[in-house]
Amino acid sequence: MSLPFSDDLKRPVVALAPMAGITDLPMRDLVAGFGADLVVSEMVASGELLCNRPGTREKAELGLERAATSVQLAGRDPQVMAEAARQIADQGARVIDINMGCPAKKVTGGLSGSALMRVPDLALRMIDAVANAVDLPVTVKMRLGWDDDSLNAADLARGAQNAGVRMVVVHGRTRCQFYKGSADWAAIARVVDALDIPVLANGDIIDLASARDALALSGAAGIMVGRGIQGQPWLLAQLIAGLDENREGQGVDTPADVPALAAAHYEAMLDFYGPDLGLRVARKQLGWYMDRAGTAPDLRGRILRARTAIEVLDLLPEALDASRTANTKDQDGDLAA
Missing domain, CATH: 3.20.20.70 (Aldolase class I)
Incomplete structure (x- = not known):
């Protein structure tokens, strides 16, 4: 097979x-x-x-x-x-x-x-x-x-x-x-x-x-x-x-709306694990999105300490806005690290 x-x-x-x-x-x-x-x-x-x-x-x-x-x-x-x-x-x-x-x-x-x-x-x-x-x-x-x-x-x-x-x-x-x-x-x-x-x-x-x-x-x-x-x-x-x-020359750019993508990923985790376990399990994934976005430490801390999904979803657009310019293509067409 x-x-x-x-x-x-x-x-x-x-x-x-x-x-x-x-x-x-x-x-x-x-x-x-x-x-x-x-x-x-x-x-x-x-x-x-x-x-x-x-x-x-x-x-x-x-x-x-x-x-x-x-x-x-x-x-x-x-x-x-x-x-x-x-x-x-x-x-x-x-x-x-x-x-x-x-x-x-x-x-x-x-x-x-x-x-x-x-x-x-x-x-x-x-x-x-x-x-x-x-x-x-x-x-x-x-x-x-x-x-x-x-x-x-x-x-x-x-x-x-x-x-x-x-x-x-x-x-x-x-x-x-x-x-x-x-x-x-x-x-x-x-x-x-x-x-x-x-x-x-x-x-x-x-x-x-x-x-x-x-x-x-x-x-x-x-x-x-x-x-x-x-x-x-x-x-x-x-x-x-x-x-x-x-x-060749038809590369795939970083998604235009990373905050929305991360929010959808977060909600999928909550649906899969349930709200309580999902809130905890999702923190590492959110942390990696914020690492790439260069999220400010205080805002990052607020998201990772949040006790409700609503609070997290309210803060994500601001936290991940910088990711819109991450991983863009360099002049040679290769991806930045």
Whole structure:
């Protein structure tokens, strides 16, 4: 079964990375609305999915039956992962992604995420179990390795391909680097050279210049963007336009009315989470919009301390007005950082 994007795409693939607590359903819907070849859900623990029957909101969070959406599973037990994959496939999932890249201690401590790169035999058994459990496309997201002494991404990715995986995403750091230093896009080239399936480069892609560099150094078929979207959910649309040679000179500008966009995003979060939880969860998203707008500290504080949605919505136009001139194109047509 094909991935959501066309096999004959005439430009590099541009996808949204899964980020816990950030790429929730309202954020993914917003990014997908601007344009993205693939968006990936926040990580779902396979064991918890099977033990706790998800409610309406939790099911919605997975983005089941949404086009161009992948559900990311994490775990360490091949049978549990396979059963979780079957369950979400039966509920309408389009693509399943296996998490072998999360560096968080609470994940790796349970032998999940990037810890699986230390036990490649187990990792490959798990990949094989998931791929054989469903008829959906299965992808894998990984790092270069656990540390500089075990850069085994190419070997693991080759095994994943042999198991039937349709695409691999590689973050250009080891687990032990976490997010320190710079992503090594050139090191991803070893994975690209080892495979016949698409490889996406991930890590430190924040604008068109870094997207082009990542593609050139890695030779990847596309990119997966993570933290770069914070405060600018339209970024993927800008990258798609900039990387499409057929659309040269037809870039995508920053939306003219960022305050209205942020307000709509805020209200979508309130609708999804409910007013009380939504008010708290939305603060980080509002903070990123204000970071890019250069909002005055006192006004920023008033918004983040607000106790009602009405107060927040009243203050947003003033707080985000400066964002109308952020991220405009430079004279060369590239995007400013």
